[in-house]
């Protein structure tokens with residue numbers, strides 16, 4: 001097998017602030033590497049618009065000053081929130097990490113702060129640093145998100161030749177759960193005709209449930225025109241030539257985001273929703289997992305977004321909720337702009353400003369929705385929304 005060519009760089013800035021907070025992506029995000037030795041055949045890191053030059057599987061960029069920059073930038077952060085180690089175009093625990101230990105050094109830095117941490121990976125190497133992640137969890141919260149979509153290791157080795165086996169990933173999740181940390185699945189991408197039949201999905205859910213995961217966020221393969229699509233179809237032709245025509249037809253619409261034909265996508269969503277609902281599995285990160293990890297205003301923002309999705313799925317009319325959510329967002333944006341311009345102000349003051357109208361009843365006017373204001377009053381006092389029953393629980 002071809003060996004990796006390392007391109008060691010020193011970057012000026014590491015942490016990126018997310019536009020929209022979500023436990024999937026945290027509040028801040030960084031990646032110690034660019035390109036990836038896991039060599040997943042479907043990886044959209046190959047897409048030209050991500051500007052990863054060279055051989056994606058072997059020319060790995062190493063941000064070798066990531067640990068020292070991380071420490072400097074964490075010390076200066078004005079606004080708290082979870083830090084996510086991830087990127088669509090690399091994996092923090094890809095094979096070169098075994099020798100280089102850049103992610104491990106970042107874990108050590110993070111274990112000395114009290115920001116929650118989220119990791120996205122396809123490697124059981126994350127277990128090597130479990131003591132640091134446990135320390136992070138004691139200080140705040142740690143959430144492991146492992147990407148997996150099949151229980152069949154033969155298919156897995158064709159799709160993700162450099163990543164950990166199915167069993168290793170399931171055992172890793174189990175160990176993090178056994179130690180009390182949060183763990184879930186990035187169940188993406190399911191591959192049409194290969195891993196997305198109802199039987200396969202049911203089997204998959206049974207396996208990840210027995211590993212104790214708290215959620216599984218699903219998604220279907222997207223193939224963007226150019227390098228990503230060409231590479232995937234070439235690999236498919238080598239391993240599963242009988243699927244080539246069907247796959248070509250399914251992705252013949254040249255959709256900008258690489259989505260398959262709408263009929264297939266809709267039927268995937270229907271099957272997935274039924275399977276997830278029968279298996280009592282959440283397809284969103286549940287409130288019980290992200291509660292307390294964000295500032296109060298970010299937590300409410302995520303919660304309102306999720307409620308719109310959950311209620312709509314249950315066939316409940318969300319027009320009033322959606323108007324109230326927009327009013328909340330407008331009010332919050334105005335307060336944020338005010339705070340962003342005054343660098344001497346601390347964001348905990350903004351947090352207090354959110355509590356004040358809730359306690360005084362002013363929130364009802366801001367939202368123009370008494371029921372929602374009462375609901376948020378209970379959330380601020382520690383209640384958590386059960387995403388299955390849609391009931392608040394203390």
Ligand code: SF4
Nearest residue numbers: 036038039040043090
């Ligand atoms: S692990 Fe992620 S970044 Fe790495 S090759 Fe696979 S899909 Fe791409």
